[in-house]
Amino acid sequence: EVQLLESGGGVVQPGGSLRLSCAASGFTVSDFAMNWVRQAPGKGLEWVSGISDSGGRTKYADSAKGRFTMSRDKSKNTLYLQMNSLRVEDTAVYYCAKGSSGDVWGQGTTVTVFS
Amino acid sequence: DIQMTQSPPSLSASVGDRVTITCRASQGISQFLAWFQQKPGKAPKSLIYAASTLQSGVPSKFSGSGSGTDFTLTISSLQPEDFATYYCQQYNSYPLTFGGGTKVEIK
Numbered sequence: 001e002v003q004l005l006e007s008g009g010g011v012v013q014p015g016g017s018l019r020l021s022c023a024a025s026g027f028t029v030s031d032f033a034m035n036w037v038r039q040a041p042g043k044g045l046e047w048v049s050g051i052s053d054s055g056g057r058t059k060y061a062d063s064a065k066g067r068f069t070m071s072r073d074k075s076k077n078t079l080y081l082q083m084n085s086l087r088v089e090d091t092a093v094y095y096c097a098k099g100s101s102g103d104v105w106g107q108g109t110t111v112t113v114f115s
Numbered sequence: 116d117i118q119m120t121q122s123p124p125s126l127s128a129s130v131g132d133r134v135t136i137t138c139r140a141s142q143g144i145s146q147f148l149a150w151f152q153q154k155p156g157k158a159p160k161s162l163i164y165a166a167s168t169l170q171s172g173v174p175s176k177f178s179g180s181g182s183g184t185d186f187t188l189t190i191s192s193l194q195p196e197d198f199a200t201y202y203c204q205q206y207n208s209y210p211l212t213f214g215g216g217t218k219v220e221i222k
Contacts, residue, residue, distance in 0.1 A: 035211065037159075037211075044202065044213060044214075044215050044216045045151075045153075045159065045202055045204070045213040045216075046213070047204075047210055047211040047212065047213065050209060050211065059209040059210070061210050062210075095158055095159070097159075100147075100206035100211070101147075101149040101161070101164035101165070101204075101206050102149055102151065102159070102161055102204065102206075103161045103164065103170060104161070105158040105159055105160070105161070106158065107158050108158050
């Protein structure tokens with residue numbers, strides 16, 4: 001069964017850092033494009049970053065550029081999102097999703113940024 | 116960036132009703148359009164990709180159509196488990212963008 005399991009969320013002060021993980025099972029992350037999508041409390045879905053299948057090129061939303069870094073570890077079949085210089089407005093549930101069309105999503109991990 | 120405009124933002128419907136949600140892209144996206152269902156406190160669930168292809172396991176009461184800039188999601192006969200928020204998303208180009216969502220509520 002194809003599954004994604006996010007972890008690493010938590011409470012952090014503005015300016016702090018967190019690293020989110022997304023462990024995949026049932027498929028190989030490097031064989032597919034993968035994305036991080038977030039949802040602020042009571043709001044809609046917002047794409048944050050993506051990584052291509054071949055070549056591992058990364059793309060970022062303007063809100064994430066220069067602060068977030070997406071990567072993957074083939075040996076662990078895991079996706080990561082390193083988030084630095086966190087802001088209050090980064091508070092959200094963060095999901096990883098398989099494929100550009102998001103055919104499978106994880107359950108999400110909550111990031112709260114407040115002072 | 117491609118803007119996705121969904122309408123209506125919300126609707127009230129009764130069990131058994133036929134419901135249609137529309138999604139318009141600010142520029143042509145061919146058929147690179149997906150639809151998701153999200154229930155409170157849960158992750159989004161993929162319903163349709165490539166504008167009209169049903170994900171495995173999704174009941175046939177859901178259908179999608181459209182190409183270019185205009186798309187629709189139809190639920191042929193609304194059931195209690197279908198009350199949720201629905202989102203469209205284009206994956207023609209980065210940044211991936213979502214519609215604002217349509218909340219389907221019980222009348």
